[in-house]
Amino acid sequence: MNSSINRRLKSWPGWALMLVVVVAFLAVGSTRSSGPQSPEDRVDDITQRIACPVCDGESVFESQNNSSRNIRNQVESLVRSNELSDDEILSFVDNRFEAELLLVPRASGLDALVWALPAAGFVLGMTGLIVAFRRWRADAAGLADPTDDDRALVDAALAADVDQDAGEGSGR
Known part of the structure; x- marks a missing residue:
């Protein structure tokens, strides 16, 4: 239960609420005589x-x-x-x-x-940076581990490269 509350506080609605509270306090404090x-x-x-x-x-x-x-x-x-x-x-x-x-x-x-x-x-600048950093983090999370198809593609490319190098070496 504690981690659920902690996760909610770290999400963007929690930060938006904090921003609204700070702006409200600043508005009241600056206009109050x-x-x-x-x-x-x-x-x-x-x-x-x-x-x-x-x-x-x-x-x-x-x-x-x-x-x-x-x-x-x-x-x-x-x-x-x-x-x-x-x-x-x-x-x-x-x-x-x-x-x-x-x-x-x-x-x-x-x-x-x-x-x-x-x-x-x-x-607006800070909001844009936050959105960009979150997007980059999400894109990076999708690139974490290669799949079996990725490994097979790399192995095939390496094998083709070795075959090509062997073919060039015998022609000399």
């Missing part, structure tokens, strides 16, 4: 997602540049007014400045493909 944030936490969170328009590779949260300070102050005043959500504030900042300032793509539309396509490609 930790509760209400203080205004300072919101400002920090928003400014970490906005790129400094002058500095290379820094967020507005890290940068000490005057333009970053102005953006940080603007975000702080929008958060304190408590009229806009975080996404609305990010859209406001993104629309107000001509440069592309968002460090993290939006989770909708074409920007979502930036995150979804590599993950989907990885899953």
Whole structure:
């Protein structure tokens, strides 16, 4: 009975179930908020997602540049007014400045493909490899032992080769 359970866990439905459970946990964990944030936490969170328009590779949260300070102050005043959500504030900042300032793509539309396509490609690639390896293993299992017909065919070919070599050797 123990080996039957073990065999079932090793079969593909067991792995598919495990994949579904992991994806479900990741989806719940990534979308779940930790509760209400203080205004300072919101400002920090928003400014970490906005790129400094002058500095290379820094967020507005890290940068000490005057333009970053102005953006940080603007975000702080929008958060304190408590009229806009975080996404609305990010859209406001993104629309107000001509440069592309968002460090993290939006989770909708074409920007979502930036995150979804590599993950989907990885899953499809791994699935293709698993299918190919299983097919190769099944093909190799069918080639394990030669049959009596195979042995007879090889013996006949070897005998014909010996006869041909003997015929060539006597003609010299």
